[in-house]
Amino acid sequence: MSLADSDRELVVSELGREPTRAEAVLFENLWSEHCAYRSSRPLLSAFDSEGEQVVIGPGDDAAVVALPSADADDGHVDDERTYITLGIESHNHPSYVDPVDGAATGVGGIVRDTLSMGAYPIALADSLYFGEFDDDHSQYLFEGVVEGISHYGNCIGVPTVAGSVDFHPDYEGNPLVNVACVGLTNEERLVTAVAQKPGNKLVLVGNATGRDGLGGASFASEDLAEDAETADRPAVQVGDPYAEKLLIEANEQLVDEGLIESARDLGAAGLGGASSEMVAKADLGARIELERVHQREPNMSALEILLAESQERMCYEVEPENVDRVREIVERFDLGCSVIGEVTAENYVCTFDGETVVDVDAYFLGEGAPMNDLASEDPEDPETDLPDADLEAAFDAIVSSPNTASKRWVYRQYDHEVGVRTSVGPGDDAAIVAVREASAERGSADNSSSAERSSADSRAAKPRDDGDSRESGQGLALSSGAAPNWTDVAPYEGARAVALENATNIAAKGATPLAAVDCLNGGNPEKPDVYGGFTGIVDGLAEMCETLSTPVVGGNVSLYNDSVAGPIPPTPTLAMVGSKEGYDAPPLSVESDGALVLVGDLGLEEGDSRLGGSEYLAQFDGSDRFPALPADPADLVETLAAVADDDATLAVHDVSHGGLAVALAEMVTEDAGLDVSISSDDPAGALFHEQPGRALIQTESVAAVREAFDGVAPVVELGAATDDATLTIDIGEQTIETDAAAIRERRATIERELE
Template identity: 70%
Template sequence: MTEHLGREPTQAETALFENLWSEHCAYRSSRPLLGAFETDGENVIVPPGDDAGVVAIPSSDGSEDTYIAMGIESHNHPSYVDPFDGAATGVGGIVRDILSMGAYPIALTDSLYFGPFEDEHPRYLFEGVVEGISHYGNSIGVPTVAGSVAFHDEYEGNPLVNVACVGVTDADRLVTAEAQQAGNKLVLVGRETGRDGMGGASFASEDLAEDAETEDRPAVQVGDPYSEKLLIECNEQLLDEDLVESARDLGAAGLGGASSELVAKGNLGAEIELSKVHQREPGMNGTEILLSESQERMVYEIEPENVDRVGEIAERYDLQASVIGETTDDGIYHCTFEGETVVEADAEFLGEGAPMNDLEYVQPDQPECDLPEFDLETAFEAVVGSPNTASKRWVYRQYDHEVQVRTATPPGDDAALLAIREAEQGLAISAGADPNWTSAAPYEGARAVGLENATNIAAKGATPLAAVDCLNGGNPEKPDVYGNFKAIVDGLADGCRDVDVPVIGGNVSLYNDSVEGPIPPTPTLTMIGTKDGYDAPSMTLSGEGTVVLVGGTDDEPALGGSELLARLGGSDRFPALPESSGELIETIAAVADFESTLATHDVSHGGLAVTLAEMVTHDAGADVTVESPLAAFDEQPGQVVVETTDPVAVRDAFDGIAPVRKLGEATADGTLSIEAGDASLAVDATEVSELRAVIEDEL
């Protein structure tokens, strides 16, 4: 840096480079790996590199396409230090990423990972995070419709909070974070700038210290969802009046990050006077103004003749707007404070000059087979009653998932389904990962995460369209940790490629490490898919059809990464994945939309036993047979239980693509009966509900 500048950096430059060249902003350890992802496709409009990716839903009648914007981010360290504000501001930040693309936010997903549910501190974090997400999302009127919750010993000292947002726009309203022309004004719109969130980007690029909850509190932003709601509506009017040339959310590294990246992308520079920024606290210096991560703020590139109108609109929504500078054609990012230069550096060097890390890595070990002895009934109670597979109703009942009146299939199903009336299509959304899988077998488990999310979408009759990922790992300077991280990158890339899904955006969060050790490598995925209409088969049995299992392979059951082994101990190889995943997903989606299909539910966490338990109601049960107790807990991805009145049609659809196995018949007595080799069990819907209520019972 000093060599490039030709002088010693100023205090503000040192702090700006520290933040922009941090792992959180520059992806110094992960960027060399991210080329593994397929990011292009015929429907991709904006690939990775902007605030969010954008994909088109083609119109069926030849009219203008509808665009879907997708983004995802992590707020892991802030959520450990302050679970409520850390999670809440994560929601606010990802929503603004969608706004900056010219899109209106229509849905949120949250994928949450904590230490053992049985322990007090993880439960405290869990409750605070869910409260923060619900408070912010409900207040701004964006429904949280999908996600996941997982508990694992290795998140004890470092939880993960991964939040994604989906928005809708079109070609006329699409905006990017690429400055367009020299001489345009830079206008900061939103709340006042304060000292909260100082150094947030660098804080997110370090291991959590033992005293993080007290010492790092100033690095956590404090959000105001009511200001965010006003900003959403203000942004809409700015777009309606075609006033925005480019835009960027103020997130990591605050104004310095947003404005320098905006002009660098357009091969331009900027002249900024920091004292013109509207401030909440007196006496702030230039460095504080530059790097504050105060929330609910966006920077817009505006043509000079439109500046007054932007100010009028901001005032209408009780927001402040400050003209802080303008774009230049010299490529220099120049900031002054009270007339004195505090930053003068090449904009592209600020954004792209960080040296990449060439780190050593060790390939993950393959697990050995060490299966525990168990009886069917004990294993069923342990797995179905696990917090990982238990009902998450306690979580999603706190979210307003019906606001905006788009939600056709609500949380609690394989995937949510939203009505995209602009395109007369349904949009399916699935989100999550399984740390049991990626802890046991990082590459295979991450590849399975791609297939699992695609299966969730297909089970609702939709065809996968695009995805965004949040790649979470520990300290990359440790060769074994970096080896695990590299494996999940390669595995998730291959898993998405298997089902022909481009990854159009994402986030990387490393240094998720604490005195308790590193987290499991965790590749969270949020995937969308489309279908004609807004109807989807139920995940609960009707009691009137034949129950069949479709998909998977003919391999013997394998329990690597299963909830059974997490509960009872042991290890095993990871289950084999289907060879023709793309055809499999297409066929599952087609069969889900058969008139003869009464119910569908994918087989994943906990295996077939949990899937069937979740399908049983007080009015409908099932009488099924599997070859062995192991088969009841095999979590091989790419399998779906289908209740159908025409099993022959299902078998014909999958001919030459994947196995179809008859499990038995649905019943009207609300009892689940399983025959597994020489073992058997029978439980009614009430017993199942009691087992699955462990989270609600404890909170």
């Protein structure tokens, strides 16, 4: 590891001397792209992060959003609104080098970001991107990543309820693992990463520090080398979910008792990153004695202690009179606890065995990295080159494509019902979890350790006056994902579509979008065409979220996702939440009786092709421009949410990946089929174009749906449900007919291949 010459000159000028070895490495990591966002920060001002619901926006470990007030069963209305936390992060490079540990520690990191806000984690969503599914190495990475996520999430008892999986050839040399977490807290329990005052102690809590993860932030800010799987293995952390579970419960007790003044998860750049960022945010300093850190391995150097990214660790600011109580609680949970220093009003200083190894201004360390001024090229518009594929063959290929096929093989490995909050789980357009006070979930667990049970008992006995010890009556909808086919062909338009797609998913379950966080993934930004595509996804995502009045309250940027195989497609993962009264939602699957309508554009006029970004073109090697989006997406989403909650609505399903063909196939069950008729001058375009912002609605009143969407979006009656478990599509002069069993077999591509 080495500090760039231009950066070293700035550091020498600021310090008035050459940096020590520890200082140089600390600057290299904290000024890396991964930590300082040197190439992306100039673009991020495009996002609107404000709103009356936003309590804490970008810049902390996680964002904090207030839920709309809701009537409880007793008619009482909360004066203090419930808060949720939202965070998202990437663990892309580590998951290529070691898919199991890389993905697992990504889950652990985003959960600790949630803890550091004084919140209890209630739901996870993972969005995963790999190379071609039939490639052996892609399958190896895919299976390892799913194993890492499922093992870690299941062990810590946080349900994985939503997410996405996509396959694209340009992820072969650099897969993406993006993980989001939702937590629950309130104003009284809220903690931030801003240090409060000099004299308070800094306490390190959790696992012992080892040599794993050294230089992880720097590693994440470089292209993956051909030998990365062996050469970069030391930069990958190793997780311990059982320690994380204890840390979750210990953190909850510390928050309950009001013992934490500020907190920071130890992630990128380890202790050096967490402790310096805490005090930098308050323009303060710290004095840390590194030898006081509890260590897993002998003879660790100051640099190793400072930069190691060992997992399951938190740094707390604690008032001196509360240190003994903190230690007592932490030791009850069999976790390590070290008082490593204190907050000061001076520089950020670290000593080791009496020798000063770091003495710098914390704000300069955290915020002094210069921004990059990079060249940008706009992507070229694709030419139109449409395949002439047989309609039935195309239907079979697209319904069975790994991108549109069932992801049951993935989510059945996740415990998505732990905590008994999940009303709608994975496999639907969006998940829905119940909002209620977290202690009810903790108190119901029978598999906790004796230390956890004694702590839970003490909390249950402690009187609470915060008004949150009951059901709130609210459901929280969660959707997460991107669409690499879309943003590969049209970064700006595709990113706008990604935002609308997630909002439509939420509205299909009767919820109204509330806020979002993003994980912006791109290749090497020093390449003008790559940076141009990245700029496009930032602007497109920001524009559509603003149109939808959905503030983007935080996020993560991951660049240099580039390898010998080339750059990844620009990939703007969005995790969006919405709220609704109650936990019920219309199902995705149809019942055996009722009319089926399509909200949104049905087919294409002759010569008006817009199949760009579709799975149809990916399967049959064609190209085309990206489809135009609805003229008024905000009204469309709002209206869809209201119609989804109407008593006459029997089922709702978003239409997107794979187009109308896949959406229809997904709605058919062994108990109910569909008989539909589609009129279009372009049958392939009508069945397979992927314009988002459309939905299929099974209803008892077509007239009511038409009235609701009058002036908002077209409503086309396609046909009706049947009781014969058969899908019949009459389109033009052709008929596609199949049954639920055949559809299920086609859609089991991933499960069939991997088992």
